[in-house]
Amino acid sequence: MKLEQLRAHRAQTRAQLASTLDALEDKVNVPKQLGKASRKFGRRVQTLRQENPVLLAGIAVGVVAAIGATAYLVVKITSKR
Numbered sequence: 001m002k003l004e005q006l007r008a009h010r011a012q013t014r015a016q017l018a019s020t021l022d023a024l025e026d027k028v029n030v031p032k033q034l035g036k037a038s039r040k041f042g043r044r045v046q047t048l049r050q051e052n053p054v055l056l057a058g059i060a061v062g063v064v065a066a067i068g069a070t071a072y073l074v075v076k077i078t079s080k081r
Contacts, residue, residue, distance in 0.1 A: 001009070027030065048056050 045056070
């Protein structure tokens with residue numbers, strides 16, 4: 001290989017390495033991933049709210065009931081001691 005070809009190859013390899021490192025950093029950045037997941041969840045909730053608000057209300061009631069039942073059981077179990 002000629003010197004110019006080696007330099008071009010080196011520059012290309014560096015660019016590929018930088019791209020790979022950026023992709024890895026994006027994958028392991030927990031706050032960034034949580035932000036993405038939060039935005040995705042928010043979009044899904046908004047879509048569900050627009051397409052089927054009754055189902056969304058039913059899910060909300062179910063979640064509240066589950067939390068209430070869990071709290072009731074925790075209080076009941078801990079008060080027996």
